[in-house]
Amino acid sequence: MDKKTLILAIAPLLVSLSACSTEVANTGNTSNTQATQATRSRLDIVKSRGQLICGVSGELPGFSFVGSDGKYSGLDVDVCRAIAAALFDKPDAVEYRNLNAKERFTAVQTSEVDVLSRNTTFTLSRDTSVGLEFAPIVFYDGQGIMVRKNSGIKTLADLKDKAICTQTGTTNEQNLADQMRKRGIPYKPLVFEDVNTAYATYVQGRCDAVTSDKSQLISRRTILPKPEEHVILDENLSSEPFAPAVADGDSKWANAVKWIVYSLIKAEELGINSQNFAKFANSNDPEIKRFLGTEGNLGQGMGLPNDFALRIIKHVGNYGEIYDRNLGPKTKLNFPRGRNQLWTKGGLLFSPPFR
Amino acid sequence: MHNFKSSLGRGRSFWHIIVQLITVFLVAFLVAILWINLNRNLQQLGIQFGFDFLKQQASFDIGETPIAYKPSDTYSRALWVGLINSLRVAIAGMFLATIVGIFAGIARLSDNWLVRNISVVYVEVFRNTPLLLQLLFWYSAVFLSLPNTENKISFFNIVYLSQNGVQFPWFKLSSEFFALLMGLTCYTGAFIAEIVRGGIQSVPKGQWEAARSLGLKPSLVMRLVIFPQALRVIVPPLTSQYLNLTKNSSLAIAVGYPDIYFVASTTFNQTGRAVEVMFLIMFTYLTLSLTISVVMNFFNRMVMIKER
Numbered sequence: 272m273d274k275k276t277l278i279l280a281i282a283p284l285l286v287s288l289s290a291c292s293t294e295v296a297n298t299g300n301t302s303n304t305q306a307t308q309a310t311r312s313r314l315d316i317v318k319s320r321g322q323l324i325c326g327v328s329g330e331l332p333g334f335s336f337v338g339s340d341g342k343y344s345g346l347d348v349d350v351c352r353a354i355a356a357a358l359f360d361k362p363d364a365v366e367y368r369n370l371n372a373k374e375r376f377t378a379v380q381t382s383e384v385d386v387l388s389r390n391t392t393f394t395l396s397r398d399t400s401v402g403l404e405f406a407p408i409v410f411y412d413g414q415g416i417m418v419r420k421n422s423g424i425k426t427l428a429d430l431k432d433k434a435i436c437t438q439t440g441t442t443n444e445q446n447l448a449d450q451m452r453k454r455g456i457p458y459k460p461l462v463f464e465d466v467n468t469a470y471a472t473y474v475q476g477r478c479d480a481v482t483s484d485k486s487q488l489i490s491r492r493t494i495l496p497k498p499e500e501h502v503i504l505d506e507n508l509s510s511e512p513f514a515p516a517v518a519d520g521d522s523k524w525a526n527a528v529k530w531i532v533y534s535l536i537k538a539e540e541l542g543i544n545s546q547n548f549a550k551f552a553n554s555n556d557p558e559i560k561r562f563l564g565t566e567g568n569l570g571q572g573m574g575l576p577n578d579f580a581l582r583i584i585k586h587v588g589n590y591g592e593i594y595d596r597n598l599g600p601k602t603k604l605n606f607p608r609g610r611n612q613l614w615t616k617g618g619l620l621f622s623p624p625f626r
Numbered sequence: 627m628h629n630f631k632s633s634l635g636r637g638r639s640f641w642h643i644i645v646q647l648i649t650v651f652l653v654a655f656l657v658a659i660l661w662i663n664l665n666r667n668l669q670q671l672g673i674q675f676g677f678d679f680l681k682q683q684a685s686f687d688i689g690e691t692p693i694a695y696k697p698s699d700t701y702s703r704a705l706w707v708g709l710i711n712s713l714r715v716a717i718a719g720m721f722l723a724t725i726v727g728i729f730a731g732i733a734r735l736s737d738n739w740l741v742r743n744i745s746v747v748y749v750e751v752f753r754n755t756p757l758l759l760q761l762l763f764w765y766s767a768v769f770l771s772l773p774n775t776e777n778k779i780s781f782f783n784i785v786y787l788s789q790n791g792v793q794f795p796w797f798k799l800s801s802e803f804f805a806l807l808m809g810l811t812c813y814t815g816a817f818i819a820e821i822v823r824g825g826i827q828s829v830p831k832g833q834w835e836a837a838r839s840l841g842l843k844p845s846l847v848m849r850l851v852i853f854p855q856a857l858r859v860i861v862p863p864l865t866s867q868y869l870n871l872t873k874n875s876s877l878a879i880a881v882g883y884p885d886i887y888f889v890a891s892t893t894f895n896q897t898g899r900a901v902e903v904m905f906l907i908m909f910t911y912l913t914l915s916l917t918i919s920v921v922m923n924f925f926n927r928m929v930m931i932k933e934r
Contacts, residue, residue, distance in 0.1 A: 372895070373891055376898055377900055380898070380900075396897075400897060400898055401897070402898055439892055440892065440895035444686050444687070445685050445697075447687070448686050449697070451687070452696070459689055460687040460689050461689055461802070461882045462689065463880075464880065464888075464891075465880070472766075472770065472882065475770040475771070475789075477769075477789050477790070
C-alpha cells in the first residue's frame with residue numbers, strides 16, 4: 272500500500288470520526304438541556320414561550336373538532352383555552368396537536384405537548400406506570416355499544432360470535448374484553464389504529480357493532496352517512512372519567528392545570544359566568560373575592576396571576592357554559608348533563624375550596 | 627530492497643489493525659454514549675427499564691388467534707400470537723408473490739401483444755402506487771364491498787366469499803388477512819416480475835437459439851434451458867423482495883389484522899414501555915429478516931454455477 276491508498280483509506284475514517292465527535296457533543300448537549308429543563312417547571316417554559324401546546328383528538332365533535340371556519344372547538348379545546356387564558360389572558364395562545372389514541376401518552380412523556388386534553392380516561396396504570404399526572408375529571412362518561420337499528424341486537428348477549436369494531440390504544444378495547452369474558456360471550460374484535468377506519472368499517476357492514484365511550488358514539492353518529500339508522504344500546508360497559516393530563520414529576524405545572532380546571536367548576540358553583548362576572552367585582556363575599564383575585568394571593572402561590580380565574584371566566588366561561596356550548600341541548604349532540612352536573616344539583620362535579 | 631518491502635508489508639498490516647481497532651472503539655464508544663443517554667433520560671422521566679411487564683396480564687382481545695389465547699394470558703403470549711399471525715401472512719405472501727411475479731415476468735416477454743401489455747399495466751400500476759393505499763383499496767373497496775354473510779357468493783358450494791372473509795371447506799380466512807395478503811402479493815409480485823424479466827433477458831441469446839435448434843417446444847425452452855440459468859441472476863434480488871414483504875406486513879394494523887406490530891403497539895400503549903417494546907420489535911424483525919437471508923443464501927448457493 273502506498274501513501275495515496277493509505278490516505279484514501281484513512282480519510283473517510285477521519286470524516287466519520289469527526290462526525291462521531293460532533294454527534295457525541297450533540298447528544299451531550301441535548302441531555303444537558305434536558306437536565307436543566309427537568310429542574311425548570313413546565314409552567315415557566317410555557318410562560319416564557321408565550322404559547323401553550325395542547326394535545327387534542329381533533330376527530331371528535333363536541334370535544335375537539337375543527338369546524339368549517341378552521342377553528343378548533345369543543346370541551347377538551349376549551350380546557351386548553353382556559354389554561355391559555357389563565358396564563359396569558361389570551362385564550363387563543365394555543366397550538367393544537369392532533370394525537371391519536373396510541374400516540375398520546377408518548378407525546379406527554381416526551382414533552383411534545385404541555386398538556387393532554389383529549390377525552391382520556393383516568394386509570395390507575397396510566398397515572399402510575401405510564402407516567403401521567405391527571406388533572407381533575409372534566410367529563411364523566413361510560414362505554415357503550417352502537418349497532419344498526421335493523422340488526423335486532425338489543426343486549427351484549429346478542430353479540431355472540433359477531434364482529435365488533437374498536438380503536439387500539441383505548442380503555443374501550445380492554446373493557447370490551449373484560450365484559451365479554453365476564454359473561455362468557457365469544458366475539459371477534461376488529462381493532463384499528465385510525466378511528467375513522469374503525470367507523471368506516473362498521474358503516475360498510477364488516478362489523479355488527481362498534482364500541483367506544485358513549486359521548487364518542489353520539490358524537491360520531493352525527494357524522495355517519497345515515498345517523499338515524501344507528502342506535503346506542505343502554506348497557507354501560509364501564510365508567511370512563513375523562514381528565515386532562517400532564518407529565519408526571521412536575522407538581523408545579525400539574526397544580527396549575529389542576530386548579531385551572533377546578534376554577535371552571537367553582538365558577539359555576541358561585542354562579543359567575545362570562546356575562547355577569549363584572550357584577551361580582553365589588554362583591555363583599557370573601558370567597559368570591561379570593562376566587563377572583565381581588566383579595567389574597569392564591570394565584571401567586573402557584574405561579575399564576577391572582578386574577579387567573581377571572582381571566583378564564585371572561586374568555587372561556589364557567590363549566591356549565593362550556594358544556595352547553597359544546598354538548599348541551601342546543602348542539603347536535605344533545606348529551607344530557609347527568610353525572611356531569613354540579614354536586615349541588617345531583618351530579619359529580621365538585622371543587623375543593625379556594626382558600 | 628527486499629528489507630524495505632517487507633517492512634512496508636508489516637506496516638501495512640499494522641495500519642490495518644490500528645484502523646480497525648479505532649473503528650471498533652469508536653462504534654463501541656458511540657453505542658455506550660447513546661445507552662448512557664437513554665438511561666439518563668429514562669431516569670429523568672421516572673421510567674424503569676426492564677422486561678418484567680411481559681409477565682403481566684394482557685387484558686385485551688385479539689381477533690385472530692392461531693394458538694389458544696384469552697385476555698387473561700400474559701403480554702408475551704399475546705406477542706407470540708402476533709408473531710405467528712405475522713409469519714402466516716409473510717410466508718403465504720412470499721409464496722404467492724413468487725408465483726405471481728414469475729408469471730407476470732414471463733408474460734412481459736411474451737410474443738402475444740395482449741398478454742405482454744396486461745403484464746406491463748399490472749407491473750406499472752402496482753409498483754408505482756403506495757402499498758398502504760393498495761391495502762386500504764383491497765380492504766375497503768374489494769372485501770368490504772362483498773355481500774354480507776347471509777348473501778355470500780358461492781363457488782360450486784365449496785368456496786364461499788363474503789364480507790367476513792373466504793370460507794373453504796376445511797378452514798376460513800378473514801377478510802383482514804386476505805386484504806393484507808392480496809396487497810402484499812400484488813405489490814411485491816410486481817417487483818418480482820421485473821426481477822424475473824431482467825433475469826431472463828440476461829441469458830445470452832445463443833442459449834435460446836441452441837435450445838430451439840434442438841427442437842424443444844417454447845415451454846420446454848423456458849423451463850429446461852432459460853429459467854435455470856436466469857435463476858442465478860434472479861435469486862439475490864429476490865431475497866431483498868422477500869425481506870421487504872416481511873417488513874411491509876407491519877402495515878397490517880391499517881386493515882385491522884393483528885400482526886406482531888399491532889400487538890406490540892397495544893402492549894406499549896397499555897404499559898407505557900416504549901423503549902422495551904421497540905427493542906422487541908426490532909429484534910423480532912431482525913431475526914425474521916436474517917433467517918430469510920440465510921435460507922435464501924443457501925438456495926442461492928444451490929443454483930449458482932457449479933465450478934467443475
